Amino acid sequence: MAAYLSIENVGIAFTGDKGTFRALDDVVLRIDKGEFVSIIGHSGCGKSTLLNIVAGLLQATEGGVLLEGREVDTPGPDRAVVFQNHSLLPWLSVYDNVRMAVDKVHGKTKSKAERHDWTLHNLSLVRMDAAKDKKPGEISGGMKQRVGIARALAMEPKVLLLDEPFGALDALTRAHLQDSLMEIHGRLGNTVIMITHDVDESVLLSDRIVMMTNGPAARIGQILDIDLPRPRSRVELADNPHFNHLRAEVLRFLHGHSPARAA
Numbered sequence: 001m002a003a004y005l006s007i008e009n010v011g012i013a014f015t016g017d018k019g020t021f022r023a024l025d026d027v028v029l030r031i032d033k034g035e036f037v038s039i040i041g042h043s044g045c046g047k048s049t050l051l052n053i054v055a056g057l058l059q060a061t062e063g064g065v066l067l068e069g070r071e072v073d074t075p076g077p078d079r080a081v082v083f084q085n086h087s088l089l090p091w092l093s094v095y096d097n098v099r100m101a102v103d104k105v106h107g108k109t110k111s112k113a114e115r116h117d118w119t120l121h122n123l124s125l126v127r128m129d130a131a132k133d134k135k136p137g138e139i140s141g142g143m144k145q146r147v148g149i150a151r152a153l154a155m156e157p158k159v160l161l162l163d164e165p166f167g168a169l170d171a172l173t174r175a176h177l178q179d180s181l182m183e184i185h186g187r188l189g190n191t192v193i194m195i196t197h198d199v200d201e202s203v204l205l206s207d208r209i210v211m212m213t214n215g216p217a218a219r220i221g222q223i224l225d226i227d228l229p230r231p232r233s234r235v236e237l238a239d240n241p242h243f244n245h246l247r248a249e250v251l252r253f254l255h256g257h258s259p260a261r262a263a
């Protein structure tokens with residue numbers, strides 16, 4: 001059976017003033033519906049480039065991406081992206097930031113009352129309904145990321161693309177948001193690709209971890225199956241030998257692929 005999301009022999013080269021830079025080479029990855037896949041690798045290896053190709057924000061030079069058998073090469077509401085630094089509109093309230101996406105995606109299929117309820121429902125999924133009337137400038141970084149996630153979920157995308165969504169947050173907030181994301185994924189069964197630099201985060205959340213070699217011409221170096229039963233608890237996993245073994249596997253891979261110095 002064909003994969004739900006299929007990254008087929010993707011390569012990309014950037015051409016600029018200083019010549020051509022080959023960022024990715026022959027990346028092949030097939031993802032099932034409902035799967036949570038993390039991508040990990042050293043800085044500059046090409047993780048965001050790969051995510052942006054799946055999002056349709058960048059065009060692959062070779063190969064392509066298929067979602068349910070159809071090629072995707074432009075952005076679309078079936079693939080929602082959450083970036084490391086929230087991209088909320090500062091002049092709109094929390095509610096309106098989500099509502100705008102809801103109106104755009106569900107304007108023709110849901111009534112006004114349904115769109116209102118759907119906006120509130122998604123804000124409550126990330127526990128931001130009480131702060132719905134605040135502006136982005138009045139809430140914390142973690143709260144902004146939660147709104148960004150609510151906005152992405154409200155679009156009911158086929159695939160949720162997360163580019164280091166918790167990278168800019170303190171450890172405690174990060175842990176809370178990881179737990180929320182795990183709970184939402186458990187409940188809704190979203191298909192997720194998440195870029196992270198955090199080894200524990202990748203093992204805790206993922207079904208599979210895709211480890212990338214360093215660029216130029218980065219590829220998938222190894223894929224690790226995370227066969228820990230769900231639901232998962234960070235506290236219980238802290239002294240679980242299998243969790244620690246998986247964690248060590250990722251660390252070993254990263255250590256064996258030390259980053260090249262930036263030119």
Ligand SMILES: Nc1ncnc2c1ncn2[C@@H]1O[C@H](COP(=O)(O)OP(=O)(O)OP(=O)(O)O)[C@@H](O)[C@H]1O
Pocket residue numbers: 014015016021023041042043044045046047048049050215
């Ligand atoms: N538009 C572009 N033009 C030229 N080179 C680019 C462009 N975008 C990315 N690159 C290069 O491609 C490589 C991969 O970049 P990318 O941002 O995908 O890495 P990353 O793994 O996401 O890094 P980080 O973890 O630091 O965010 C880097 O060497 C980067 O300099």
